[in-house]
Amino acid sequence: MFPGKPIQKALSHLEVSIEANRCLYCYDAPCTRACPTHIDIPAFIAKIADGNIKGSARTILEANPMGASCARVCPVEELCEGACVYNTESDTPIRIGDLQRYSTDHVREHGIAIFAAGPETGKRVAVIGGGPAGLSVARDLRRCGHGVTIFEAHERLGGLNTYGIVPFRLSSEVALWEAQQVLDLGCEVRSGVRVGDDVAAESLVKDFDAVVLACGMGGVPRLGIPGEEHVWDSIEFIERAKTTGTAPGLGNRVAVIGAGNTAIDALTCAKRLGAACVTMYYRRGEAQMTAYEFEYDFAKEEGIEFRFFCAPTRVVVEGANVTGLELVRTSLVAGTDKLESIAGSEFIEPCDTIISAIGQSRLITAIEALGIAHDGGVVRVDDDMRTSRAGVFAAGDAIFEKGAREAMVVEAAEQGKIAARSIDGYLHGSTSSP
Amino acid sequence: MADLRSNLAGIRSPNPFWLASAPPTNSGYQVQRAFADGWGGAVWKTLGTPIVNVTSRFAGFNYREHRMVGMNNIELITDRPLDENLKEIAECKKAFPDRAIIASLMEVCEQKPWHDLVKRVQEVDIDGFELNFGCPHGMSERGMGAAVGQHPDLIERVTTYVKEAARVPVIVKLTPNVTDVRFPARGAARGGADAISLINTINSVMGVDLDSWNPIPHVDGKSSHGGYCGPAVKPIALNMVSDCARDPEVNIPISGIGGVETWRDAVEFLLLGATNVQVCTAVMHSGFRIVREMIDGLNDYLDAKGLKSISDLVGKSRNTITTWENLNLNYKIIARVDQKRCIHCNKCYIACEDAAHQCIDRVPRADGTYDLVVDESHCVGCNLCMMVCPVDCIDMLQVDTGLPSESWKERNAVATS
Ligand SMILES: Cc1cc2nc3c(=O)[nH]c(=O)nc-3n(C[C@H](O)[C@H](O)[C@H](O)COP(=O)(O)OP(=O)(O)OC[C@H]3O[C@@H](n4cnc5c(N)ncnc54)[C@H](O)[C@@H]3O)c2cc1C
Ligand SMILES: Cc1cc2nc3c(=O)[nH]c(=O)nc-3n(C[C@H](O)[C@H](O)[C@H](O)COP(=O)(O)O)c2cc1C
Ligand code: SF4
Ligand code: SF4
Ligand code: SF4
Numbered sequence: 001m002f003p004g005k006p007i008q009k010a011l012s013h014l015e016v017s018i019e020a021n022r023c024l025y026c027y028d029a030p031c032t033r034a035c036p037t038h039i040d041i042p043a044f045i046a047k048i049a050d051g052n053i054k055g056s057a058r059t060i061l062e063a064n065p066m067g068a069s070c071a072r073v074c075p076v077e078e079l080c081e082g083a084c085v086y087n088t089e090s091d092t093p094i095r096i097g098d099l100q101r102y103s104t105d106h107v108r109e110h111g112i113a114i115f116a117a118g119p120e121t122g123k124r125v126a127v128i129g130g131g132p133a134g135l136s137v138a139r140d141l142r143r144c145g146h147g148v149t150i151f152e153a154h155e156r157l158g159g160l161n162t163y164g165i166v167p168f169r170l171s172s173e174v175a176l177w178e179a180q181q182v183l184d185l186g187c188e189v190r191s192g193v194r195v196g197d198d199v200a201a202e203s204l205v206k207d208f209d210a211v212v213l214a215c216g217m218g219g220v221p222r223l224g225i226p227g228e229e230h231v232w233d234s235i236e237f238i239e240r241a242k243t244t245g246t247a248p249g250l251g252n253r254v255a256v257i258g259a260g261n262t263a264i265d266a267l268t269c270a271k272r273l274g275a276a277c278v279t280m281y282y283r284r285g286e287a288q289m290t291a292y293e294f295e296y297d298f299a300k301e302e303g304i305e306f307r308f309f310c311a312p313t314r315v316v317v318e319g320a321n322v323t324g325l326e327l328v329r330t331s332l333v334a335g336t337d338k339l340e341s342i343a344g345s346e347f348i349e350p351c352d353t354i355i356s357a358i359g360q361s362r363l364i365t366a367i368e369a370l371g372i373a374h375d376g377g378v379v380r381v382d383d384d385m386r387t388s389r390a391g392v393f394a395a396g397d398a399i400f401e402k403g404a405r406e407a408m409v410v411e412a413a414e415q416g417k418i419a420a421r422s423i424d425g426y427l428h429g430s431t432s433s434p
Numbered sequence: 435m436a437d438l439r440s441n442l443a444g445i446r447s448p449n450p451f452w453l454a455s456a457p458p459t460n461s462g463y464q465v466q467r468a469f470a471d472g473w474g475g476a477v478w479k480t481l482g483t484p485i486v487n488v489t490s491r492f493a494g495f496n497y498r499e500h501r502m503v504g505m506n507n508i509e510l511i512t513d514r515p516l517d518e519n520l521k522e523i524a525e526c527k528k529a530f531p532d533r534a535i536i537a538s539l540m541e542v543c544e545q546k547p548w549h550d551l552v553k554r555v556q557e558v559d560i561d562g563f564e565l566n567f568g569c570p571h572g573m574s575e576r577g578m579g580a581a582v583g584q585h586p587d588l589i590e591r592v593t594t595y596v597k598e599a600a601r602v603p604v605i606v607k608l609t610p611n612v613t614d615v616r617f618p619a620r621g622a623a624r625g626g627a628d629a630i631s632l633i634n635t636i637n638s639v640m641g642v643d644l645d646s647w648n649p650i651p652h653v654d655g656k657s658s659h660g661g662y663c664g665p666a667v668k669p670i671a672l673n674m675v676s677d678c679a680r681d682p683e684v685n686i687p688i689s690g691i692g693g694v695e696t697w698r699d700a701v702e703f704l705l706l707g708a709t710n711v712q713v714c715t716a717v718m719h720s721g722f723r724i725v726r727e728m729i730d731g732l733n734d735y736l737d738a739k740g741l742k743s744i745s746d747l748v749g750k751s752r753n754t755i756t757t758w759e760n761l762n763l764n765y766k767i768i769a770r771v772d773q774k775r776c777i778h779c780n781k782c783y784i785a786c787e788d789a790a791h792q793c794i795d796r797v798p799r800a801d802g803t804y805d806l807v808v809d810e811s812h813c814v815g816c817n818l819c820m821m822v823c824p825v826d827c828i829d830m831l832q833v834d835t836g837l838p839s840e841s842w843k844e845r846n847a848v849a850t851s
């Protein structure tokens with residue numbers, strides 16, 4: 001078991017009742033417009049209030065196949081709750097995420113199945129990657145009656161929901177239940193199989209009527225500093241921490257490089273695993289941090305320390321052990337957003353472990369093996385998730401483009417939904433691929 | 435400090451808040467607790483031949499998270515021997531001589547039993563009688579309660595019996611389970627009643643359990659209709675009080691009952707013509723202590739209005755209620771939205787669009803939200819949007835039509851002359 005309390009506590013029945021009844025049942029509700037999957041939020045809340053919890057869960061899951069995990073991992077302040085009409089000086093928004101959790105917990109805890117597979121069409125679709133995007137495509141394809149085979153490099157399904165999102169936000173139990181709901185519709189799963197290594201990408205295109213690339217992104221890219229081989233990859237670190245509940249060799253002083261949401265996750269994970277002194281190092285300032293404000297606040301509450309305007313230059317190693325991180329002070333060139341290092345300002349921060357969280361690399365090999373167009377590892381798709389190659393579609397983090405979309409579970413779910421609709425059309429020959 | 439003393443047909447009490455005849459006035463213990471908290475009077479739980487009650491007697495009507503918006507009961511009159519009740523009444527009166535104690539009575543419709551009961555009860559020091567012609571279940575099946583209250587002549591007759599023997603004022607308590615409450619009220623007046631009180635509870639079936647399909651509440655799988663009371667019945671009670679207060683053939687003081695919970699409710703009853711009010715459900719919900727808030731609130735209200743006593747309120751709105759034909763057809767109001775306070779829930783829009791007159795437009799703004807704009811030339815001033823707005827940002831404004839006041843009656847008179 002991972003140490004520490006979950007961030008979010010389930011609401012009590014009384015809280016649910018008060019919250020559900022407080023919802024105004026807005027017309028053309030702004031919360032629904034702000035949800036990337038457009039869950040009919042007033043409807044699902046009204047169903048809680050009138051005691052139809054299964055119906056409430058159906059409303060949620062119909063629109064969002066990842067509704068149970070999204071209830072826990074969505075940055076609701078930025079989405080539905082941020083748009084709720086109750087964001088006034090005197091009111092607080094409806095706790096939409098918590099209510100969504102209530103309804104989806106109900107069907108999970110009572111083993112209620114909501115969806116059924118459609119009549120078999122005889123068509124077969126290969127889904128590469130069993131994360132939120134792949135699972136969403138798979139579910140909706142099964143509901144249309146198309147055969148689905150999921151190729152998943154990991155042993156278990158769920159993608160980052162199972163392996164990447166910190167356990168105190170989303171337990172792998174919920175992630176795996178959600179995946180199981182999809183499997184229960186009758187999918188074939190080839191787990192532990194990495195397309196490109198264990199099976200040729202081209203053979204999938206040949207053997208299946210359509211292929212979806214939902215492989216997400218890769219590990220953290222290189223820092224390019226001496227001693228780099230001693231630096232931990234934040235995604236791998238979180239995965240190990242989440243699956244085993246421990247992190248041998250973590251030590252007491254941990255330095256995390258980067259200032260995004262993944263950095264916050266690595267920092268808080270390390271802290272909860274017992275490191276006494278956990279510090280974030282960022283080459284820019286507080287104002288430029290890419291982590292959500294509520295994540296930053298959470299890290300502060302957890303006792304994380306922050307150092308701004310310093311960039312790593314070298315890992316200090318003694319024998320086989322890391323003893324420190326050398327950094328150089330930086331500053332913004334006046335009037336621009338360009339950074340410059342201040343010569344001679346290098347200093348060493350003593351530490352036992354250095355974790356890099358400066359972003360995620362792209363799985364270019366898999367993309368190129370399918371022969372589809374991409375921009376620096378971002379798969380190019382149209383609005384219907386069609387890639388440059390007929391019959392090949394893509395969704396999720398694989399098409400995540402900085403600045404354009406957010407890398408979020410809820411976006412992956414929505415794109416999966418769109419991809420399934422588009423593939424269904426393609427398989428029925430009603431839509432021709434470019 | 436305003437003067438809160440009340441005088442209903444000669445029955446005096448230090449304030450107009452009485453406990454209605456119901457479970458809170460079951461026993462001397464309770465009534466003394468109530469008086470200690472400040473209640474001005476108490477109508478004792480109806481006396482008569484002691485009955486047997488069933489268990490599972492009450493049910494609440496909840497609206498969303500609000501509990502007991504309405505309440506229903508299938509309880510009967512007192513289940514305790516008369517002697518015991520009378521002994522406790524005497525003790526209460528001794529401990530609180532300034533409070534009004536009214537004995538509620540129920541008997542079969544014959545002269546002798548009524549004379550006997552009245553004489554026996556007034557051996558103790560009571561301030562008045564209230565005749566229970568309202569109990570809608572159980573007792574009515576035995577020819578008492580509402581079975582009497584639904585027949586104006588029976589009311590008249592029994593009231594006459596009581597008046598023949600009574601040495602203290604007699605109040606007749608009316609049932610709302612009639613088509614026009616003025617008829618039983620007139621019966622009471624003809625029989626010589628000194629006052630009427632209304633309403634008793636309204637026939638009701640509270641609900642059906644969706645799993646067992648049993649009624650709510652049920653007694654071993656069955657139920658009978660019960661009596662409905664509490665905040666939900668106030669508008670019905672106000673209407674009936676108002677009807678009686680305006681009827682020249684009734685013309686006796688009124689004790690208002692039905693859904694009174696706060697001083698505000700009481701003020702409304704008084705304005706429409708009640709001399710005092712009686713309370714049951716609110717006490718069953720929250721206990722006797724609520725009377726402190728009622729007394730404070732009424733006092734502050736009178737002070738704020740510069741009024742010296744509650745008699746300055748009684749009946750002041752009586753004549754504002756009339757028949758529809760007398761309403762001014764040239765009076766016009768329209769809705770206007772205060773954009774600054776609007777939170778964009780669009781509830782007014784969909785209410786007007788689907789259920790009123792399709793005259794609220796959503797005018798897009800640069801920030802992606804909408805201004806809710808009333809098409810004032812088509813608004814019929816129905817109030818619906820104002821009612822559904824959760825933040826009270828819709829005002830109904832009077833517009834000058836430039837036309838003189840004209841009612842339907844006047845318009846028709848002109849047309850036919
Ligand atoms: C540390 C961290 C924390 C996050 N926290 C949040 C959060 O709180 N809220 C939120 O909304 N989002 C969060 N995200 C983002 C979110 O997890 C992703 O946007 C989402 O998981 C994308 O789904 P996906 O299916 O596209 O990719 P993934 O979840 O990455 O799934 C891709 C799957 O494909 C498999 N795969 C890859 N290559 C191959 C191959 N060649 N053959 C077979 N299988 C392959 C992988 O093993 C993986 O299971 C977080 C991300 C990270 C890294
Ligand atoms: C449980 C219960 C028992 C009642 N019993 C009597 C009764 O014995 N005699 C009577 O005249 N009215 C009885 N009533 C009616 C109340 O006195 C009162 O008229 C009615 O409840 C409306 O007032 P309210 O809305 O304040 O409750 C009873 C009401 C309730 C809820
Ligand atoms: S905006 Fe808020 S109040 Fe309105 S429907 Fe959505 S959750 Fe309910
Ligand atoms: S008052 Fe009635 S008609 Fe006028 S805008 Fe409101 S809802 Fe529509
Ligand atoms: S009901 Fe009130 S708050 Fe809601 S949109 Fe209309 S005016 Fe605005």
